[in-house]
Amino acid sequence: MRAKLGTATAERISKSRTQELRLSAVSGEGQEPLAPALDRLIHERMRLGIVSALAVNPSLTFNELKALLRTTDGNLSVHARKLEEAAYINCTKMFDGRLPKTKYRLTAAGRRAFERYLDHMESLIRAAREK
Amino acid sequence: MAPAEPARSPRPVLVPLEDRAADNLRFIRETMERAGSFTAVPGWGGAAIGFTALAAAAISSHQPTAARGIFVWLAEAALAMVLAVLTVAQKAHAARVPLFSGPGRKFALGFAPPMLVGALLTAALYRDGDLRLLPGMWLLLYGTAVVSGGSFSVRVVPMMGVCFIALGAAALISPASWGNGYMMAGFGGLQIFFGLVIARKYGG
Numbered sequence: 430m431r432a433k434l435g436t437a438t439a440e441r442i443s444k445s446r447t448q449e450l451r452l453s454a455v456s457g458e459g460q461e462p463l464a465p466a467l468d469r470l471i472h473e474r475m476r477l478g479i480v481s482a483l484a485v486n487p488s489l490t491f492n493e494l495k496a497l498l499r500t501t502d503g504n505l506s507v508h509a510r511k512l513e514e515a516a517y518i519n520c521t522k523m524f525d526g527r528l529p530k531t532k533y534r535l536t537a538a539g540r541r542a543f544e545r546y547l548d549h550m551e552s553l554i555r556a557a558r559e560k
Numbered sequence: 561m562a563p564a565e566p567a568r569s570p571r572p573v574l575v576p577l578e579d580r581a582a583d584n585l586r587f588i589r590e591t592m593e594r595a596g597s598f599t600a601v602p603g604w605g606g607a608a609i610g611f612t613a614l615a616a617a618a619i620s621s622h623q624p625t626a627a628r629g630i631f632v633w634l635a636e637a638a639l640a641m642v643l644a645v646l647t648v649a650q651k652a653h654a655a656r657v658p659l660f661s662g663p664g665r666k667f668a669l670g671f672a673p674p675m676l677v678g679a680l681l682t683a684a685l686y687r688d689g690d691l692r693l694l695p696g697m698w699l700l701l702y703g704t705a706v707v708s709g710g711s712f713s714v715r716v717v718p719m720m721g722v723c724f725i726a727l728g729a730a731a732l733i734s735p736a737s738w739g740n741g742y743m744m745a746g747f748g749g750l751q752i753f754f755g756l757v758i759a760r761k762y763g764g
Binding site for chain 1: 576577578580581582584585587588591592594595764
């Protein structure tokens with residue numbers, strides 16, 4: 430009886446350990462990754478908002494993004510620059526009459542990174558459901 | 561006096577990983593839905609509908625009776641509906657969002673009731689032979705539908721609805737013979753103008 434209980438506990442611990450490994454892998458924290466690491470660049474809320482908005486629009490201006498994400502000029506430009514440096518978005522500066530205008534577009538690399546991030550989040554939820 | 565206790569930072573709340581992931585996905589969906597309002601209303605489609613309305617106004621003005629003129633506009637309404645559905649679907653496809661995702665669904669839910677009321681009132685007024693109110697009423701109800709559907713969209717969409725309402729109000733207090741001219745100005749002129757603005761600024 431004791432042996433049976435011991436086996437059951439060992440199985441439970443082993444299952445739990447596998448689950449932990451799977452969760453840590455998808456969250457990018459584990460040593461033995463079962464899935465690619467979490468893209469920290471997109472994971473930040475403001476940058477996630479920028480990429481999500483650009484995923485459903487061919488392009489958005491700085492002011493449109495600012496209104497949509499309800500943020501400040503400084504905050505938006507800092508996060509947009511980080512995405513630009515990673516080549517996830519590209520930025521075009523132009524003049525609309527006499528007014529300067531900044532337009533952002535999602536690059537192919539940015540779209541791929543966004544899709545990978547979505548897969549990552551979905552795999553986290555799936556892994557937890559299988560628990 | 562007792563010394564003040566040092567302020568303690570609140571203990572961090574542990575959120576399960578899957579809840580955080582679900583929250584992130586929710587945030588993404590909501591942002592995409594809100595951002596989608598930039599693309600839900602088709603500008604080029606609206607301008608095309610405006611051009612068909614100009615043609616309808618020209619054909620309607622050559623009809624021998626008011627009733628036949630009204631039939632021309634009803635045929636135009638059917639054509640505009642088909643064009644609208646096709647161009648909304650095309651724009652949603654180009655932006656890679658489902659046709660009835662958040663903004664599309666919200667627009668349809670706001671737009672449909674005034675249009676349905678318009679159809680019922682048209683049938684009632686036609687039955688009673690009172691056709692002189694139709695141009696003003698159509699402009700008013702179309703404007704109401706656009707304001708109501710476009711209240712979740714970019715500002716230019718409800719603004720277009722308000723212009724239709726103003727034109728409809730003017731048509732109601734003007735002589736009945738000006739009705740076709742108001743229809744041409746609204747469904748033709750306003751539709752083309754705002755269609756081009758939307759197409760240029762909000763992704764086609």
